[in-house]
Amino acid sequence: MGQQYEGAYSQHVQILRLAQVKSGMFAFSGFHDVNCNICRSNDAVLLGIRDAFSSRIAQKWPFDGFRVVKCRRCGLIYVNPMPKFDLKELQNWYSWYSSCYAGEFEGPKSVALETAMAGAVLEQIERHVSPSRILDIGCADGLFLSVARERGWYPVGAEVAPSMAAYARDVRGLHVFSGVVEDAGFQNRSFDAVHLHHVLEHLSDPSATLATAFALLRPGGVLSLGVPNEETLLKRVGHLYFKCKRDRWTTYLKPPIHLYGFSAQTLRAMLISTGFHIVQITGSYLGDPAFKPYSMFPETDFTFSTSGHFVALAQQLLGAVEKRLRIPEVLFALALR
Ligand SMILES: [Zn+2]
Numbered sequence: 001m002g003q004q005y006e007g008a009y010s011q012h013v014q015i016l017r018l019a020q021v022k023s024g025m026f027a028f029s030g031f032h033d034v035n036c037n038i039c040r041s042n043d044a045v046l047l048g049i050r051d052a053f054s055s056r057i058a059q060k061w062p063f064d065g066f067r068v069v070k071c072r073r074c075g076l077i078y079v080n081p082m083p084k085f086d087l088k089e090l091q092n093w094y095s096w097y098s099s100c101y102a103g104e105f106e107g108p109k110s111v112a113l114e115t116a117m118a119g120a121v122l123e124q125i126e127r128h129v130s131p132s133r134i135l136d137i138g139c140a141d142g143l144f145l146s147v148a149r150e151r152g153w154y155p156v157g158a159e160v161a162p163s164m165a166a167y168a169r170d171v172r173g174l175h176v177f178s179g180v181v182e183d184a185g186f187q188n189r190s191f192d193a194v195h196l197h198h199v200l201e202h203l204s205d206p207s208a209t210l211a212t213a214f215a216l217l218r219p220g221g222v223l224s225l226g227v228p229n230e231e232t233l234l235k236r237v238g239h240l241y242f243k244c245k246r247d248r249w250t251t252y253l254k255p256p257i258h259l260y261g262f263s264a265q266t267l268r269a270m271l272i273s274t275g276f277h278i279v280q281i282t283g284s285y286l287g288d289p290a291f292k293p294y295s296m297f298p299e300t301d302f303t304f305s306t307s308g309h310f311v312a313l314a315q316q317l318l319g320a321v322e323k324r325l326r327i328p329e330v331l332f333a334l335a336l337r
Pocket residue numbers: 036037038039040041071072073074075076
């Protein structure tokens with residue numbers, strides 16, 4: 001990834017955020033208290049206050065931040081109270097969110113990387129089922145599904161951002177439902193594979209969506225998913241930094257975008273509790289050829305005015321340490337119904 005592109009990208013995202021937060025297009029319907037989404041315990045410790053925009057970046061963001069907690073029983077990190085979204089609000093949020101990642105779909109390097117990653121994931125899935133019906137929940141512009149189609153799969157998608165769903169349908173000619181998967185009317189046991197790429201951490205009830213995925217899969221069908229590892233070195237060090245300063249902020253999560261944070265242990269526990277048989281949980285590290293680095297630093301509270309060079313160097317150093325300590329940045333799970 002070019003360093004110039006890195007800098008331009010993070011600047012673009014921050015300007016976009018300011019403009020959109022100022023325009024007041026973001027809303028959610030309120031909050032409700034939730035128990036742990038895995039073990040249902042309500043015994044959780046407060047890690048700190050957090051929001052995706054960070055008050056230091058978006059001064060106009062009217063909200064004071066979300067409470068980030070960690071379940072004392074199973075270790076799941078989540079936002080509590082949890083924001084509530086109706087469909088229109090979800091569509092607004094994710095139209096904006098996908099626009100932040102528009103560069104992903106436009107840059108040829110990024111498309112090549114995404115295509116290669118999709119191929120690698122499909123190769124894993126095809127060890128368990130031969131190409132047949134596959135559902136991508138949160139399919140964005142449909143790149144994964146179009147790679148699946150080339151490999152002989154019959155691809156189906158569900159996508160909450162209307163612009164992305166329209167792109168997948170109109171430009172790529174894919175069968176994509178625009179909305180949340182639960183409303184799509186798909187038949188139970190009608191898919192041989194279900195894929196969720198960086199989706200679970202965005203949901204207000206990820207166990208419920210995994211239960212939907214389980215119901216939609218035929219017995220023996222494959223689930224593949226990727227989530228960010230919330231317990232990375234950067235997150236831990238950042239959190240410790242705020243605690244040492246007696247600051248109420250934490251680096252964990254990006255509410256209201258990322259509402260849940262997983263480790264390999266909590267991801268495993270959630271999959272088992274929803275009935276899946278885990279085949280493998282693997283990880284990808286900073287600096288891996290298949291790792292897309294750009295989303296790392298613009299989101300942290302450390303980077304107010306970092307240059308592309310600093311970001312690239314810091315990521316290299318951090319990547320080397322994390323690799324040695326076996327702390328992946330992204331977790332990939334493969335499981336069977
Ligand atoms: Zn728990």
